[in-house]
Amino acid sequence: MKVFEVQSNKPYRRALRIAVTVCLFLFSAVGILSQAAAQTADDTLQGTVADSKGGMIANASITVRNDATSHASTTTADGQGHFSVSGLRAGSYTVVAVAPGFQGVTRKSVQVADGQPSEVSLTLEIGSTTTEVTVDADTTGSIAAALAPMDALLDERSARTEITSSFIHNFTSPVSDFGEAVEMAPGTFTTNGNGVGLGQSSTFFRGFPDGDYDIDFDGIPFFDTNTPSHHSWAFFPSQFIGSIDFDRSPGTASTIGPTPFGGSIHLLSQDLSPLENIRGTFSGGSFHTYLYDGEYDSGNFGPGHRFNFTVDVHHLQSDGYQTFNFQTRNAGDIKVEYRITDKTVLTGYSGVIWLDANTPNFSATRCQMFGATAGYTCTATLAPFAGAGINFLNTDNSDPANYLDFQYNWYHVPTDFEYVGLHSEFGHNFVFDIKPYTYNYDNSEKYTNATPITEATTINGSTSYLGLPIQPCNVPVKGKLPCGIDKYNSYRKYGETSELSQYSKFGTLHLGAWYDWANTNRHQFPSDPLNNWADQALSNFNEKYISAAYQPFIEYDFHITKKLNITAGTKFSYETISTKQFADDGKTIGNLGTGPTPSVAGTGNPNAFITNGGAFYATLPSIDGNYRIMNNWSAYGQLSTGSIVPPSSTFDYAQSTLPGAAFIPVQTLPKQQRSTTYQTGTVLKLKRLTLDADFYHIRFQNSYSTVLGSDGEPISFLQPSSITKGFEAESNLYLGYGFSAYVNATVGRATYLGTLSVTCAPSKCTGAPITVAAPSGLWVQNTPSDTEAEGVTYQKKAWDVALFNKRVGTMYQDNGAYHNQATIDPFSVTNAFINYTIRTGGRFDQTKIRLSVNNLLDEHSITSDKIVGKALTQTISANGTTYTDPFNTMGPTPINGGDNVGILPGRSIMLSVTFGFSPKHNR
Template identity: 45%
Template sequence: MKTPQLKPMTRHILSAVACMSLALPGASFAEDMATEASAADAGSSDTVVIAGSKIAEAARSAVSQSSLSARSAQSEVSDDFVRNFTAPAADFSQIIQMAPAMYSYSANGPGLGDTKTYFRGFADGDYSILFDGIPFQDTNSPSHHSWAFFPAPFVGGAVIDRSPGSAATIGPANFGGSINLLSRNLEANRRITGTASVSSWNTVLAGVEYESGQFGTDGASNLLFNAHDLKSDGYQTHNTQHRQAFSAKYQYAFTPDTVLTLFGSYITVHANTPNVKGATRADIALHGDNYLLSADPTKANYYAYNFYHVNTDFEYAGLSSNLGNGWKLDDKAYTYYYHNQQNYPGATVPTTTANSAANNTGTDKLNGYRTYGNILRLSQESSFGTLRTGLWSEVADTNRYQIPSNPLTWVDSALPNFHETFKTTLLQPFVEYEFALTKDLKITPGVKYSSYKQDLTQFADNGKTVGSLNGAASIGHVATYHAVLPSIDIHYMLQPNWSAYAQYATGDEIPPTNVFDVKNANVVALPSSIKSKTFQIGSVWKSDQFTLDVDAYHIKFDNAYSSTTDTAGNTSFFANGSSVTQGVEAESTIVLGKGFDLYMNATYGSAKYSDTSKWVQNAPSDTETLGLTYKQGNWNAGWFTKRVGKMYNDNGAIHEAITINPFIISNLFFNYSLPGKTGDILKNGKIQLGINNLFDKHNIVGVTPAGKTSSAPAPGDQLTLLPARSVSLSLTMDF
């Protein structure tokens, strides 16, 4: 059977990706994809052509690498890594955790909890996360939830920028950097794929995927549909998880130069996860490393009193077009929804169902928002260089509350601990111009204007937050934040396979909405956005046998906010000093031969407060990743080990209070392909054996001290530990 030609859909896909990547410095991912696809169309299976140089296996087989056109410290995580070297239940945190400087962990097992990722001393909320170039985040602060929106079956790779990026890099918190998750690539041929997986802790995943292949006139249409159901008891006692997820992606090429992309997804998560995510030293010593919740209804950690129900959806319609005369347009209209209904008990459990203040020891909590936005990008390329300009606009409506409730009945009190609604309006226009001084030397100055407006309404409560408001039902206030964010970078192609760059970039992050969570919401002086200034130099090399990316960085950034209240009860907020994070990073893939490739990355640096020279918490002194992959015949295997160096946790305002010793995360995967024959119903298949935490490490990776006056280990300290070794066996069949 003759394979259909890919030309219409290939051009269409590359056009969409190229326009999308205007949000990223250098549009590097699109350019490398385009050259690789061109080589494939030309019939080459052994080489890809990048910037005029033949690059063989090193670039093609790298699970993570930078691009020759990158203008900042970037890593592009491949779809191959997602499909072959992550756990079946994985979320996006596992996709990026082996990249330079990145680290994350889920105490309940991979993909079985709400996991946070750290890099360069920045925590979640200090950087932006995007999907196909569209930022998504909580509205009260720009944080993220790995168990919502985008599990691994929805994701086809990621582009990580460990800097604020250029002026054209949009996002609500490019203060620390950005992570752009990519949707799955569409394929030329039709298939139906069934997946079944069983893993440790009674983890079962069943999924189905339908890829239409190219269909319609000239193969102009393509559809990918994915659905899966995940159930797990979890590693931690009674921390059960149930995830149901669906996504669909459709593309239609009106012409080879104009493409429509539609994407939609829906996820629901039910979890018996507590509000306090770790057990105490005393409980762990008594019950074991995996202790979290109990089956005793007289205890506050009874699993039935602790639960989440999270619903999310995410949709966009994107139009990309080559307008002629060097002009290109990309426009995405989008909406997403987050509804997190959480219930958890207090320190004691009532003995009666009577709805009284004494019995309402639990909390009924909601964080819900609906966001609408549009991202318009225009570019124009001429002999002088490339203009990139556009506008990101977004409006979000939010409803948040915490209400005292009886955990035996979940009947709420009349007054909440707090309740607020607000509308957030965001505008980010940007412009940059990439001057082509010579064929190989380019300089790109640019500027972005960041504007936020929050219209807040806070309702009278029981005194825990704003209080009675002197008898008023609610109080309204408006908060506005503005920032001008310049950037400039220089990019030079020293050789067709060797580039270098230097960058200065600025980022910002606005205060969380809880600046108004003071008595009578009486804030007389709002703080400004906190800012970061990043200086970077780097170089990218790609040869026939290896790739190498190296960068050095120096970032000065404002710390989080502090507040003071005067004798009249007026509260003011201000940025609490500054910090500096600096260091070096390197990433490389080496072709060893006989099907073996070696992947390595390493970082060394520091993140310290400027006034005390003490370390920022959760900022390791070094990280290292060592990966060995094998591809030969029907076999595909990968072993990846991440080492995270010494770091510290704070005890309130006390820095370097708790030492977290180095730990490693090591994962091993074996994949065996089951090729079908022409005419068979079965087209292809794959059996995967995966082992996460291969060496069964149980390190303490986080400590919340029980007391605020002493940092000595105490029975009441809340601990976060690595989960035990987990094993998964998966079968995937293509029909």
């Protein structure tokens, strides 16, 4: 069955190859036609303006003076530090670049060639502390802002942090993913038990877990189809990312995506360079981790120098920190731009990743990780563990039980992501943007989950392992399923984002829409890894579904005064799902009453299925304002709403248990989860100091539960609401001589409000309303009481050196009920980075030596805990009947050493060398 499923994606891949070929043909055809139509143009000088750490300087003033005639032309660099001066004659020129907060630079004897554009790169040093600095709206006048690793903007309307390209490529590991790139931001923490960039990381901010906030790439939301979560190891490694706009708020009406109520991590692709460059990187370090990377920037080329592209390919391999958790990754991305006219730009992007890993499907227990210590005992009934962690009690990799895990746990995850974007400016200040896209996620996973049982069996002549009887997968045992799992999750998406904007002296109007359509195929079959992965006839679940999302919006940014802007708008969220679920072994929907013995699990017809579905909609208004108190000081306020559609599991309920019928569709659908956020904050930019701070208050409706009504129909409803509130602040202080001190801190609290009462329609609930008890005041899990990040950086000339520390305060975790059974004590991680870059403008410009050390102090603190306790009837009462809530099945038993814990991975050291080669005509 797996072979069929994988092959079923071949038409999509064939279509993708055809589409890429057509796009390349169209780009080539446009270039040929443009060349044929091109006429001789005046000579042009173009280039870039960067600071000493390689970051592009926006809005720098450029003066180009002819050395023979003294005739001068001036221009201003764009937001990416690029500039172009046309109408020049061939000859020698003097070029002067100035920007607030920087020492001006003069480049003499710059040659402009006849008949072809010439290029020059300029580097500005930070101005001395005695230099007069004019701080303006784009913050370039603040020395502290220019050197801040992360910073807020004066014109922001919510709590945002801009994570610069310099931070990503100097102050994170070369193998990091996007989750680890935001780890040091206010209120945020990221965990990854296998080491930086070597597994699926989990990011939390303000207590919201993955799936309760948006992530997009170049404005395109990407997310899973069963829940709106993300795969950090399968999409967008740091090599693909240029910078990050991290918005810890629902944003405005024009903020699209399935779950922006928790916030949005806006990933931005690499900027295109106007200069040609070639770079090759080798990185090696801890856990036998090796990264090979090659990048080529074409610079502007072709007729009128209107074409530009950058391409990156890399190979990663690592054993990982955890035992038997190795992986390899082959990936590449390409970004192409063609300027059709000065006001119309066509952009294409493609990123492809091919990931193979041996990640175990479960974590080590506390006993297996640390052994017996005070406070709990480790008994002989604990299964031997062949998976992740340190201080293993059983480390003989030649043992059959360990070898089984080593050989029969693996992921195969190919992904691709493509878009074509068109940006065009029209008359009367109209601007139109449209971006059709497609992307695919294809996860084939197989893993063992064998545990010792009471019946004695034999492996290699032995009937026991460490005194415990064991069950090999190829020996059938009554009441036991095969000890492997054949898991598959694949979806292909198509969609588009579009926006029409009109600028005037009164403000800016934004009209737009986001549409997303997906086809999903998911299953889990009990399987026998020692018998060619023979699947059981009936699955744990087996489903296919089509889902769609549509979000039109309207928004207006009113320029009330020169200092006050107010933005108001609304978006309409409409999402649908249509499911086809096949009979299973009773774990999800049941055997549907078919087969030779319908009452016996596992004997149903695997081809029987049911269909279901629903539509969900919400209207989401927002309003915010920004007031410029002074040129370097602003304040803002925001009121915004958000929602999240119920997960596909809303339709998972056991049909075989329903009275009187084999199938009853869900007719009483739950409403979308809603949130309301209030925020206020301020941003200050001084010559040597930046400061931003905010207060936030969020009321959030939590996840879903389901019971059966009096007529047997499933009734889904939201769990009790919670309140999340807190204070955040961040600051960068320029100390002088290239040194800066960065700090951020968050103090927060997220607690449940108490008992929830749900009223049912009379035909559904003839008795008392449904009630769910969540003791008021208990914490929402994974919400730290506080977080702090401290950093010291040295950024001057060729050096970028930093030491960062992140501390995460006390937090609690549940086993599915509202009990706060586990307490996670505060933990910290310290990272250090040393970078030396050649910036002479010569042939080997941008060659870099890079040393990264993560978890410098080699801490092994516990960061998560999956509690294992005795069963408890957590009751929901409806119609005078007590039901067991499927989300609350474990009781508040003391930790006994059998709980599964995650820890900080050990110290990781990576040494990288990037070889830069700049063609001769760029020098």
